Amino acid sequence: MSLLNRSMLDPLKMRDWRLVPAAIAVWLAALLGLLVSWWCTVVIGVLAGSAGALVLWKRWPALGLRGDGRGRWLRRGMGWSLLVCGAVSIVPTSWRLKDWEQDPLRFYADRGEAAHLTVVLSDRPQPIFSAGFGGQQAGARLASASAEVKEAKVDGQSIPSTGAVVLLVPMAGWSSLLPGQQLRADGTLAPGDSAVAVLRVRGPPTDVTPAPVWQRVAEEMRAGLRQAAGVLSPESAGLLPALVVGDTTMLPQRVVEEFRAAGMAHLLAVSGANLAIVGVATLLLLRLMRLGPRLCATGAGLTLVGFVVLAGPEPSVLRAAVMGGVGLLALVIGRERAALPALATSVIVLVLHDPMMATSIGFALSVLATGALVLLATRWSRSMADRGVPRMLAEAVAVPAAAHLATAPVVAGMSGQISLVAVGANLLASAVVAPATVLGLLAALAAGLFPWLAEFFVWLAGPELYWMIQVGRHAAAIPGAVLDWPTGWWGGMLLAVVLTVGVLLLRHRRLRVLAAAMVVGFAVVLVPIRVVAPGWPPSGWSSVACDVGQGDAVVLATDEPGRAVLVDTGPDPGAIAGCLNRLGVSRIPLVILTHLHADHVGGLPAVLGGNAIGAVAVGSGRLPAWAWRQVQSEAERSQVPVLWLTAGQRLNWPGLTIEVLGPRYADTTQEGEATGTEINNGSLVLRATTGSGRVLLTGDVELAAQADLLDTRVDLRADVLKVPHHGSRYIVPEFIDAVRPRVAMISVGAANRYGHPNPGTLRRLVAGGAMVLRTDQDGDVAVVGDLTVVRRRDPRGPPK
Numbered sequence: 001m002s003l004l005n006r007s008m009l010d011p012l013k014m015r016d017w018r019l020v021p022a023a024i025a026v027w028l029a030a031l032l033g034l035l036v037s038w039w040c041t042v043v044i045g046v047l048a049g050s051a052g053a054l055v056l057w058k059r060w061p062a063l064g065l066r067g068d069g070r071g072r073w074l075r076r077g078m079g080w081s082l083l084v085c086g087a088v089s090i091v092p093t094s095w096r097l098k099d100w101e102q103d104p105l106r107f108y109a110d111r112g113e114a115a116h117l118t119v120v121l122s123d124r125p126q127p128i129f130s131a132g133f134g135g136q137q138a139g140a141r142l143a144s145a146s147a148e149v150k151e152a153k154v155d156g157q158s159i160p161s162t163g164a165v166v167l168l169v170p171m172a173g174w175s176s177l178l179p180g181q182q183l184r185a186d187g188t189l190a191p192g193d194s195a196v197a198v199l200r201v202r203g204p205p206t207d208v209t210p211a212p213v214w215q216r217v218a219e220e221m222r223a224g225l226r227q228a229a230g231v232l233s234p235e236s237a238g239l240l241p242a243l244v245v246g247d248t249t250m251l252p253q254r255v256v257e258e259f260r261a262a263g264m265a266h267l268l269a270v271s272g273a274n275l276a277i278v279g280v281a282t283l284l285l286l287r288l289m290r291l292g293p294r295l296c297a298t299g300a301g302l303t304l305v306g307f308v309v310l311a312g313p314e315p316s317v318l319r320a321a322v323m324g325g326v327g328l329l330a331l332v333i334g335r336e337r338a339a340l341p342a343l344a345t346s347v348i349v350l351v352l353h354d355p356m357m358a359t360s361i362g363f364a365l366s367v368l369a370t371g372a373l374v375l376l377a378t379r380w381s382r383s384m385a386d387r388g389v390p391r392m393l394a395e396a397v398a399v400p401a402a403a404h405l406a407t408a409p410v411v412a413g414m415s416g417q418i419s420l421v422a423v424g425a426n427l428l429a430s431a432v433v434a435p436a437t438v439l440g441l442l443a444a445l446a447a448g449l450f451p452w453l454a455e456f457f458v459w460l461a462g463p464e465l466y467w468m469i470q471v472g473r474h475a476a477a478i479p480g481a482v483l484d485w486p487t488g489w490w491g492g493m494l495l496a497v498v499l500t501v502g503v504l505l506l507r508h509r510r511l512r513v514l515a516a517a518m519v520v521g522f523a524v525v526l527v528p529i530r531v532v533a534p535g536w537p538p539s540g541w542s543s544v545a546c547d548v549g550q551g552d553a554v555v556l557a558t559d560e561p562g563r564a565v566l567v568d569t570g571p572d573p574g575a576i577a578g579c580l581n582r583l584g585v586s587r588i589p590l591v592i593l594t595h596l597h598a599d600h601v602g603g604l605p606a607v608l609g610g611n612a613i614g615a616v617a618v619g620s621g622r623l624p625a626w627a628w629r630q631v632q633s634e635a636e637r638s639q640v641p642v643l644w645l646t647a648g649q650r651l652n653w654p655g656l657t658i659e660v661l662g663p664r665y666a667d668t669t670q671e672g673e674a675t676g677t678e679i680n681n682g683s684l685v686l687r688a689t690t691g692s693g694r695v696l697l698t699g700d701v702e703l704a705a706q707a708d709l710l711d712t713r714v715d716l717r718a719d720v721l722k723v724p725h726h727g728s729r730y731i732v733p734e735f736i737d738a739v740r741p742r743v744a745m746i747s748v749g750a751a752n753r754y755g756h757p758n759p760g761t762l763r764r765l766v767a768g769g770a771m772v773l774r775t776d777q778d779g780d781v782a783v784v785g786d787l788t789v790v791r792r793r794d795p796r797g798p799p800k
Contacts, residue, residue, distance in 0.1 A: 029094075033355065105197045115199060117184065120150060122148060143171050147165055148164055149196075165196060168199065178212075218311075229458050236462055240436070261417075274437060376398070380394075397427060409492040412487075417483065420482070542556070543557065543690055546580075547779045548572055550754075551572070554567045555580070559653075563653075564585045569604045575603065590617055591615070592617045595699055620663065662685035685699065693720065707732055710734055720743045746773065779791060
């Protein structure tokens with residue numbers, strides 16, 4: 001039986017592949033032209049055109065098809081598409097890439113020259129999140145924006161450049177700009193990847209022209225949505241604009257990280273799924289009104305155009321519009337197999353329009369996910385339905401599984417991680433994504449004229465948003481939820497090979513047993529090492545230094561299970577929340593903040609939001625002012641009192657006593673400015689008596705505060721020392737001699753910008769007989785019983 005006849009017996013195999021080779025050729029030509037040189041585009045174009053001419057000229061069967069009607073139809077379509085796309089790649093695309101490669105700005109960018117550019121913005125400035133450190137608050141201080149060069153000057157000389165640049169700009173003065181605005185910017189050029197150059201700008205833009213009318217209307221609707229979302233909790237209020245229009249400006253970073261670990265990050269950006277949801281909802285509404293197919297298609301198309309205007313006609317949104325239109329087109333014309341040529345057409349059009357799309361990670365993810373839905377999800381869902389699985393359940397499982405399988409290599413190569421919970425998390429969240437998106441869109445439409453109606457729609461979307469946040473949070477908290485993987489092209493290709501081999505094994509019945517054995521063997525190794533994590537938390541632990549990056553967070557156990565005191569919260573809400581979850585701590589009678597630098601207070605929102613808290617305690621310091629206001633605001637929102645600790649106080653719990661030894665050096669209660677050293681020297685110094693002996697917690701005290709403690713002759717002896725200021729060089733040798741620790745815990749971030757811990761400090765600690773533990777190398781570190789040390793992650797092997 002011929003391949004054609006076998007395909008006719010199975011409707012799922014009747015795919016229209018005519019445009020697929022042409023789409024691959026166009027994509028590959030642009031990709032190699034960008035990564036290697038423009039002449040690669042010419043080579044690929046010649047090969048594609050030659051292959052198309054050969055297919056058209058040859059009369060013998062092509063691609064396993066007989067010379068019947070369908071074979072001729074497929075051969076002619078494939079041949080002409082290859083011929084035309086090859087010719088287009090040879091001429092206009094290669095010329096454009098040659099101009100990009102030889103753009104004069106690239107020469108000045110390599111030299112780091114100062115430049116004066118007149119540009120037109122292509123998208124809105126996208127915030128770049130950075131963790132807090134020292135007196136610098138966590139958040140977005142910089143943004144990036146794509147722009148087209150209209151005029152360029154270097155050293156007063158005009159440069160003939162019309163390429164695309166990336167602007168790296170401060171949020172102040174730039175965050176409110178919209179696509180289509182022309183402006184002038186001064187800065188320093190640097191080499192770019194897909195852009196001819198990157199312009200690092202420090203000041204505000206000048207000579208800014210008004211934005212187009214539709215951009216201003218869209219921004220008013222987005223602002224209305226953000227305002228209406230204020231009736232929800234901060235996390236839900238931030239998630240709604242992100243879900244509807246990809247606006248993450250209000251979304252807490254903790255949620256972003258949890259969604260990334262859970263494989264749900266695609267929900268935070270405008271994708272083809274968003275537009276498909278909007279298009280399908282419009283179709284259902286119009287069909288309920290008993291309108292004809294053409295009117296339904298027209299209405300759905302207008303809705304998609306309106307959604308693009310609302311989200312902003314940026315390249316990423318336009319790409320998503322085309323990808324979302326693939327599914328809509330198949331639904332409108334009632335032909336399932338039409339989705340594949342529509343997808344291929346979208347790839348050809350987008351890459352020919354903008355060759356830079358070829359290297360876009362978002363573009364690759366969109367194409368792969370849509371292709372998986374077209375080629376795999378339908379087949380898998382029908383196969384499961386034929387085996388007795390309810391159709392709705394089969395589709396709910398097949399869609400996220402196919403999308404995750406297809407995009408996993410790209411995600412792994414980009415992030416160096418594989419989410420092992422992505423399919424389950426997306427399955428649980430998928431039921432509420434569509435209603436939340438539609439309700440959010442209705443709120444945006446109503447916000448301008450009827451704010452009360454917009455708030456009503458937002459209120460209806462609240463439970464769905466809360467469910468998605470909880471799914472992402474619990475999925476990310478599962479031990480072993482994320483598996484480390486090699487990064488880069490080779491890492492992505494390796495995972496692609498592994499997945500391909502796995503799929504091929506599962507297609508043969510005799511090999512399924514071997515595949516099942518391999519999975520069981522993998523689980524036998526993985527579960528003990530990454531999921532069960534034997535020995536963690538260790539029985540009878542008394543203190544734990546949490547791995548929170550470049551910051552401090554120490555948990556002190558009481559005799560009551562699940563109840564502990566927390567000293568500092570680190571810079572990252574996600575990191576401290578993960579540490580507390582791993583330890584099984586849910587009740588915290590007191591959170592002590594040694595001082596108000598960002599790397600000690602940044603995780604407070606997660607601690608207050610996820611645990612039963614008795615109070616928050618601070619020292620005399622009230623600077624930085626923004627941090628003090630944030631602590632007060634977070635505590636007030638959670639209805640938790642704020643206490644003031646002073647030297648000489650003593651706090652008691654069953655199995656735990658804490659004495660406040662300092663500060664005795666600085667008082668920063670007055671409003672005004674203070675240096676980082678002054679704030680550090682105002683840190684609370686605590687001595688905790690635990691089941692494992694004394695633990696000295698020193699915050700970030702530096703030379704003056706250490707000398708002051710020595711001068712007062714306070715008893716500093718301790719079995720465990722939390723080394724001051726992440727092991728910096730500002731430690732008095734006599735201070736270490738006075739403490740005489742047997743265990744020294746250094747809370748420090750890997751490859752931090754400060755060079756912590758200092759090699760000299762490490763040598764002094766070791767010379768004094770201390771066992772030195774570092775969170776950047778050992779992960780969470782626990783002290784148990786008679787000063788036994790348990791590491792959650794060891795650089796030489798699995799946790800021990």
